[in-house]
Amino acid sequence: MDRETAEPSVRSMPGDKAEQWVSYHHEHAAPSTYVYEFVWDITEEAAGPFCTDVDGNVLMDFTSHVAAAPFGYNNPKIVDRLAEFDLVDPSKIAGQDFYASGGWPPEDPDVPTSTQLLDRLTDLTESYGLDTVFLSNTGAEAVENAIKICYANGGHRAFTFDGAFHGRTLGALSLNRSKTVQRRGFPEIGGIVSVPYCACEGDCECGWKTNGPGGNVVADKLHPDRGVIDPEEVAYVILEPQQGEGGYRVPNEDFVSDVVDIQQTHDIPVVADEIQSGLGRTGELWGVDHTSLDPDVITSAKGLRVGATIASEDLFPDETGRLSSTWGAGDIVAAAQGVATIDAITSDGLLDNVTERGRQVNEILADEAPEFVTDVRGNGLMLGVEFDTKDRREAVVKACLERGLLVLGCGYKTVRLLPPLDVTEREIDVAMDVFGDALADTKVRHAAPSTAHSEDVA
Numbered sequence: 073m074d075r076e077t078a079e080p081s082v083r084s085m086p087g088d089k090a091e092q093w094v095s096y097h098h099e100h101a102a103p104s105t106y107v108y109e110f111v112w113d114i115t116e117e118a119a120g121p122f123c124t125d126v127d128g129n130v131l132m133d134f135t136s137h138v139a140a141a142p143f144g145y146n147n148p149k150i151v152d153r154l155a156e157f158d159l160v161d162p163s164k165i166a167g168q169d170f171y172a173s174g175g176w177p178p179e180d181p182d183v184p185t186s187t188q189l190l191d192r193l194t195d196l197t198e199s200y201g202l203d204t205v206f207l208s209n210t211g212a213e214a215v216e217n218a219i220k221i222c223y224a225n226g227g228h229r230a231f232t233f234d235g236a237f238h239g240r241t242l243g244a245l246s247l248n249r250s251k252t253v254q255r256r257g258f259p260e261i262g263g264i265v266s267v268p269y270c271a272c273e274g275d276c277e278c279g280w281k282t283n284g285p286g287g288n289v290v291a292d293k294l295h296p297d298r299g300v301i302d303p304e305e306v307a308y309v310i311l312e313p314q315q316g317e318g319g320y321r322v323p324n325e326d327f328v329s330d331v332v333d334i335q336q337t338h339d340i341p342v343v344a345d346e347i348q349s350g351l352g353r354t355g356e357l358w359g360v361d362h363t364s365l366d367p368d369v370i371t372s373a374k375g376l377r378v379g380a381t382i383a384s385e386d387l388f389p390d391e392t393g394r395l396s397s398t399w400g401a402g403d404i405v406a407a408a409q410g411v412a413t414i415d416a417i418t419s420d421g422l423l424d425n426v427t428e429r430g431r432q433v434n435e436i437l438a439d440e441a442p443e444f445v446t447d448v449r450g451n452g453l454m455l456g457v458e459f460d461t462k463d464r465r466e467a468v469v470k471a472c473l474e475r476g477l478l479v480l481g482c483g484y485k486t487v488r489l490l491p492p493l494d495v496t497e498r499e500i501d502v503a504m505d506v507f508g509d510a511l512a513d514t515k516v517r518h519a520a521p522s523t524a525h526s527e528d529v530a
Contacts, residue, residue, distance in 0.1 A: 073117035073124075076498070080122075080132050080476025080506060086110070087127025107480060108473055118145035121492050121499055131476045132503050136490040138480065139316075139348045139454075142375035142413060144492035149416040154408060157183045167402025168207065168395075174408075184411035186401040189380075192414045193372070196357055197382050200366050204385045207401030211347035211373030212239025217381040217395055218343045218369045219243055219261075219308060224389045225341065227307030228262070231290055233269035235318025235483070238310065238345055247310055250317040250483075265293065265301070269315060270327035280327055288330045294338060303338035308369075313359030316348040319483025320456025322449055328363045341368035341387065348454070351375045352417040352493050355427035355452030362451055375413055377406040422493060426452040429495050436504045442511055455489040456482065464519040471510035477503055 086094070086109035093111045110131065116124035121132045121144045136142060143150060157174075165172055167186050174183030181188065190205045197203075206217050215238045219230070232238075232247040239245070240254065246261040248254050267289045270280040280288050290309070293301045309331060315321040335342045344367035349359030351372065360367055368387060373379040378401055389395070401407060416422065430452045437448045437457065447458040459465045462485040469487060472479050482488045491503065510516060 073119045073122055073130075075119040075122060075496075078119065078122040078130065079502060081130040082474065082476040083127065083129060085129060085474050085476075087125070087129065089126040093126055108469075108478075110473065110478060120144045120147070121495060121503070129476065131478055132499070132506065133478045134489050134491045134503055135478050135480045136492060138374065139353055139490050140374040142351060142353065142493050143416060144495075147416065147492075147494065149419070150409060150412045153412045154405070157408060159405070163404050164399060165402045165404065166398045167407075168397045168400040170402075172404060174404075183404075184408050185404055186378075186407045189378070189401070189407045189410045189414075192411055193380055193382055196414065196418075197370055200370070202367075202370060202382045202384055204383055204388050206381045206388070206395050207407075208379035208381070208397050209399055209403075210239070210379045211371065212241040212244045212379075213397070213400070214347065214371040214373050214379035214381045215239045215244045215247070215310075215343075215345060216241050218371050218383075219247075219310070220395065221381070221383060221388050222308035222341050222343065222369065224394065225307065225387055227305050227340075229301060229305045230261075230264050230307050231309040232264055232266050233311050233315075234266055235269050235315050235321060236266075236310070236312065236345075237315075237317030238312075239347075263305070269311070269318065269321060270324040271315070271321035272324050272327075276324065276326065280324075280330075288327075290334050291330065294334070303340065306338065306340050308341045308343050309334065310343040310345060312345045312349060313363060313365075314349045314354060314451060314454055316454075316488075317482055319458070319486045320450050320454065320488055321483075322451065323363065325363070328365050332365050335365075335368075343367065343369040343371065345371050347371055347373045351414070352423055352426055353452060353454045353490075354450075355423055355430060357417070357423070359451070359454075375417075377409040377413065378403065417493065423452075425495075426493050429453060429491070429497070429500050430455060432497065432500050433489060433504065436500075436508075440504075440508055445511070453489070453491055453493060453495065456486045457489065458483070458486045461485055461519065461521050463521065464516060467513070467516045467519040468510055471513040471516050472507060475506045475510055477506040477510070479507075 090109050090111040094109045111126045113126045123145050172185045174185045175181035193205050234249045237250045238247045245255050249266050268278040268280045270278050293299050294303045344360045346358050369383040444460045450456050465485045479487050
């Protein structure tokens with residue numbers, strides 16, 4: 073497939089083979105969040121945002137597997153580097169408790185393993201004084217270990233934010249505030265307090281501010297005279313530098329400044345959940361780089377190919393066995409992918425491309441978006457397009473799929489756009505032509521008003 077000339081090409085969606093594949097899959101699959109009946113054929117050609125399904129349709133993937141494939145498909149900076157390695161068995165070891173060498177010396181072996189991934193991650197977070205990493209398998213595990221080390225540091229309460237999504241293990245679920253179905257009926261960690269995530273433009277209108285300048289809902293709860301929570305009981309505050317599942321909302325600068333003040337006044341650790349916003353997705357290495365916040369913990373996963381909890385040595389518990397994981401960091405191939413991905417992200421010009429292509433999308437939508445597009449927001453290539461109703465959003469996702477463009481919903485009525493980080497100017501133009509055509513679809517134009525909530529992918 074020639075990425076420089078490829079175009080979406082769809083005969084029918086879903087096709088006959090896709091329908092058969094999906095039917096067979098569901099004979100034994102537990103219910104989950106299946107977005108649409110797109111079946112990627114891994115034996116067929118794919119490059120960058122372009123991929124082929126089992127019916128031979130060529131599609132543009134602007135989901136990047138929910139940011140877990142930051143360069144789309146078959147990027148040579150990843151696959152060529154992996155092709156140099158002779159795969160071994162076992163390729164997955166008890167990584168947190170065993171060591172694996174890919175050659176000599178440790179600083180630059182022939183094959184990077186988890187040791188080199190640790191080095192890369194501490195390099196990327198050095199400006200925040202974070203020098204220690206615990207590797208795991210997934211983003212949810214990264215969050216679990218973040219909250220564990222904060223609890224171990226002291227306190228039994230925590231603050232989370234409305235619209236938050238932090239994972240699907242029980243501890244992480246206790247912090248979620250984006251979809252009822254995620255938590256309903258499951259036991260929760262006690263002491264979690266949820267407050268508004270202020271994404272207001274200009275002055276706060278969400279209820280975060282309660283007492284004018286200098287006052288907010290968290291500061292009030294921690295106030296020594298009128299407060300109801302002892303700051304010594306608070307183990308951490310966790311937030312997404314740009315919300316994902318909650319609707320791709322960008323935090324208000326004054327809101328972030330208030331979080332910083334709470335962090336510094338009460339010495340409360342702040343966890344930045346960078347699982348979707350990190351590793352260049354917003355045009356900076358970390359989403360939090362757009363803010364004035366210096367996080368005490370960063371969680372990473374998705375594009376990293378493994379999970380990572382990154383903090384200072386002082387915050388991690390000293391006792392061995394306090395944290396452990398048989399398979400955490402033990403996937404040798406995934407660790408090598410993670411190193412290759414970081415090296416590609418930090419290569420010259422990549423972050424500039426993310427910023428410029430994001431600006432290109434915004435300019436196109438500013439000129440061409442119809443009146444039922446109520447907002448376009450986000451940083452870099454983590455962009456949300458909000459519609460007037462949820463049903464309109466659903467119709468847009470379907471219309472895009474029928475034309476060969478894969479997009480996802482988030483929040484209540486928002487479409488998220490997550491193209492590969494190295495997406496080209498031509499590819500943005502092609503995708504936005506398809507997007508614009510989908511917005512003009514008769515079914516989109518006449519979509520019925522929304523009457524009920526439904527769930528979106530994480």
